[in-house]
Amino acid sequence: MQIGIVGLPFSGKSTLFQTITKTHLDPSVLMKTEARHAVIKVPDARLDKCSEIFSPKSTVHATIEFVDVVGLKKGESGSTQFTTNFLSNVKTNDALVQVVRLFENEAVAHPDGSVDALRDIASFETEFILSDLALLETRIDRIKKQLQKTQEDLLKKELPVLEKCKTILEGEKPLRHAHLTKEELFILKTYQLLSLKPMLIALNLDEAQLSQAEDIVRRVAAVKEGKDTKIVSFFGKIEMEMSELPDDEAQVFMDEYGVKESALNTLIREAYALLGLQSFFTVGEDECRAWTIRNGMNAQEAAGVIHSDFVTKFIRAEVVHYDDFIVAGGSFAKTKETGHWRLEGKEYSVQDGDILSIRHS
Ligand SMILES: Nc1nc2c(ncn2[C@@H]2O[C@H](COP(=O)(O)OP(=O)(O)O)[C@@H](O)[C@H]2O)c(=O)[nH]1
Ligand SMILES: [Mg+2]
Known part of the structure; x- marks a missing residue:
């Protein structure tokens, strides 16, 4: 399973990527322009406990691959440009984490001049919808032409599904909020539609917003949460610092700040729920292992x-x-x-x- 981290420039994507993958803060890495991938072990206290019981030769965690999707740039007009290159990098992911900036930081200005979570979320949604719409329109035209020549059953089945999706997108709704059947989803699979991907919106909060975190999440969720869209929050800067500490010290740090759960644990828990995944175990003296399957x-x-x-x-x-x-x-x-x-x-x-x-x- 691959999860892409997307977001506007300077929202904290690389900060989050580094935190969850524990790759140390290195300015040369932060400036990199190609997408970075890292496979992380899914933390699971139950697997740790099994290993304690069996002392196996090896313990194998389930894994998830995270990608820091780069390529979103500020255009000449000053607004962010969703290039086809960027959009095609987003396509290959099973689910997305959209990092949304809520922190103020005068040293790194927000690309659109001010902090406004709902505006930033909406701009991604619009771009994804437009990209899907363009793809579906091209495909629908082509199918209609083909159907004039041959009455192929597969094409006849595909057409109404694509038209249904087109109508949803024209109503400015992402496809993941639509109730599509298993068969419809199967037909759509090859298109890797952007607005259909399960989306975790991760609000990147500032230290100063610690006590308001729940309120902020609730406010954004009231407007933006929906089927296959979930709003969570994390504290980019302090969690990055915590990720560099040994586990026990990090816990003290978290308690001190009142951070209930690390960004990594939150993301993984929510990603499993969003994607409908669960774990089972195999145990023994040779190996204790966690496996990921669909519900x-x-x-x-x-x-x-x-x-x-x-x-x-x-x-x-x-x-x-x-x-x-x-x-x-x-x-x-x-x-x-x-x-x-x-x-x-x-x-x-x-x-x-x-x-x-x-x-x-
Ligand atoms: N104050 C503050 N600064 C942050 C936070 N998260 C990231 N930054 C800073 O914002 C800048 C952009 O972060 P980065 O992770 O590179 O953003 P990206 O462009 O989305 O990959 C860096 O200078 C970070 O140190 C945060 O939670 N609080
Ligand atoms: Mg970055």
């Missing part, structure tokens, strides 16, 4: 994530939920006594926090 996947599909052969060779899944495993003192034998150890078939819907062991032929 609603069954045991056979989950087994296929571990090893593609397991799909056809699947017999049964041994299942214990993490919470029951911990209550049983980290002993599978005990979970059998308490009735929390189960044998499940292919169709079992895997739950977040399940510990699985796949029986296969």
Whole structure:
């Protein structure tokens, strides 16, 4: 899974990227013009606890790739230019984090002259909608021409979906707020539409706004939150400083400032929720590992994530939920006594926090 960090110049994208990827502040890195990628381990206290119990040879966290999407520049007219190059860099991401500046900093002026979160969010929305609209119009014209020559079923199916989306976009609504069916989403997949991507809006607050954080988030959320859009906040500057401290010192720092959750944890939690993802575990003395799957996947599909052969060779899944495993003192034998150890078939819907062991032929 790849999450792109986007936002206006000087909103704090690179600051956030560096904080969550723990790449140290280096002015030469900050000035870089190409997109930067980093794979981070998804923090999971449950996996840490399993490792404590099994002392395995290796512990493997789930991973997420973050990209600092660059390329948004101030044009000659003074306004920000959403170049096709920038927009095509945005396309390849599964979800987006839009960093919105709320901090005042006279040393680095806001590109539009003032801090205004709703204006900045709206300008991205408009650009994404226009870009999607242009793409769909071209495609609709082409399909109509083709349909004059051949009555191809696939094209006939595609056309009404694209036209439906066009109408939504013309109403100035991003596609992610629309209620599209599974089939419609499947047809749209190849287009990598920008306004369809799940979006986390991350408000970058100043130290001085610590006590108002919840109010600010609430105010923006009242206007901008919707289906597949979620508003969160973080403190760019102080969280960057915290990320350079050892964990225990960072905790003291967070408590002192009243920061409830680090930007990384907030982003990952919300990204999982937005993308409909969950984790299950495999544990043992060799390896303890967290796996990421979509909500609603069954045991056979989950087994296929571990090893593609397991799909056809699947017999049964041994299942214990993490919470029951911990209550049983980290002993599978005990979970059998308490009735929390189960044998499940292919169709079992895997739950977040399940510990699985796949029986296969
Ligand atoms: N005061 C303040 N300055 C910040 C904050 N976050 C970022 N900055 C500063 O704003 C400037 C632009 O940040 P950067 O992360 O490079 O923005 P980008 O252009 O979006 O990648 C840098 O000088 C940062 O130190 C913040 O929360 N508070
Ligand atoms: Mg940057």
